[in-house]
Amino acid sequence: RKEVEQDPxxxxxxEGATVAFNCTYSNSASQSFFWYRQDxxxxxxxxxxxxxxxxxxxxxxxxxxxxxxxxxLLIRDSKLSDSATYLCVVNLIxxxxxxLQFGAGTQVVVTP
Amino acid sequence: xxxITQSPRYKITETGRQVxxxxxxxWSHSYMFWYRQDxxxxxxLIYYSAAADITDKGEVPDGYVVSRxxxxxxxxxxxxxxxxxxxxYFCASSEPGQPTxxxxxxxxxxxxxxx
Numbered sequence: 001r002k003e004v005e006q007d008p009x010x011x012x013x014x015e016g017a018t019v020a021f022n023c024t025y026s027n028s029a030s031q032s033f034f035w036y037r038q039d040x041x042x043x044x045x046x047x048x049x050x051x052x053x054x055x056x057x058x059x060x061x062x063x064x065x066x067x068x069x070x071x072x073l074l075i076r077d078s079k080l081s082d083s084a085t086y087l088c089v090v091n092l093i094x095x096x097x098x099x100l101q102f103g104a105g106t107q108v109v110v111t112p
Numbered sequence: 113x114x115x116i117t118q119s120p121r122y123k124i125t126e127t128g129r130q131v132x133x134x135x136x137x138x139w140s141h142s143y144m145f146w147y148r149q150d151x152x153x154x155x156x157l158i159y160y161s162a163a164a165d166i167t168d169k170g171e172v173p174d175g176y177v178v179s180r181x182x183x184x185x186x187x188x189x190x191x192x193x194x195x196x197x198x199x200x201y202f203c204a205s206s207e208p209g210q211p212t213x214x215x216x217x218x219x220x221x222x223x224x225x226x227x
Contacts, residue, residue: 004154034215043202043218044155087154099170100216102147102154 003027004103006088011108013078020074021106023088030101032091033064033071037084038105044087047073078110115139118203118219126227131190133222135203143206144186145216146170146178148199155202161186193226200224 006023013019025033033050048055050062050071061074075082088103116137125131135144142163147155147170157170159178167178175197177189190197200223204216 002154008152041221043220045218046215099157099160102156104152104154 002103003101004088004090006103006106008104009107009109011106013075013082013108013110015078015080015110015112017078018074018076019078019108020072021086021108022070022072023103023106024068024070025088025090025101026069027090027092028066028069030069030090030092033062034089034091034100035060035062035071035073036087036089036102038087039084044102047086075108078108080110080112083108083110116203116205116217116219118201118222120222121220122223124225124227125193127193127195129193131193131224133188133190133201133203133224135186135188135219137184137186137203137205137217137219139205139207139217140183141205141207141217142183144180145204145206146176146186146188147202147204148172148197149202149221150199158188158201190224193224195226198224198226 035047036044037047038044048057050064054063059076063072085105085107087105090101119134145160146158149155156172161167161180164183200221202221203219206216
């Protein structure tokens, strides 16, 4: 079983619509959670951290559910520029300092 | 320019050849990482380094060698390339002083094809 699992998609979303997707992680001792964004054939970049209480950054909302071991990302008012692959990332601090576990990504395609 | 760079950006080689991928960062980041990314897999950690002369294995280290004689450089060597090492390789670094769950900054990647 993979440490971090994501629906690969693609999620096809009309411009202006809302899209949400989850990521599950297997290790209950995981401490830190992130969403990275990766554009086609480019390097991943941090989109946002995920806090226990949930957090928003503009049109993006991230939630953490420790009991069910998943995190979610919701994108409101989708823009064409939101088309990308979203990587779920988990850090097991008790394992090592900066080692991150990456999911394989969820592809989002925003259409006009 | 400041940042993290990788070279070459594209490389085609043959089975059995030695290949070295370069990574250079201009920040004073102590931590550096090498990942490979393949379809259907997330980024998988090959090796990482906490500081100059300190390196350790990640999830998929077999067939790779790293060194870190200077803080800013972290080359990755494929000692005898195999077709299964065809992949996109990303180098990353992270900010010292925030080791746990720190943001990692990635280079643009090297696309390696082993024939």
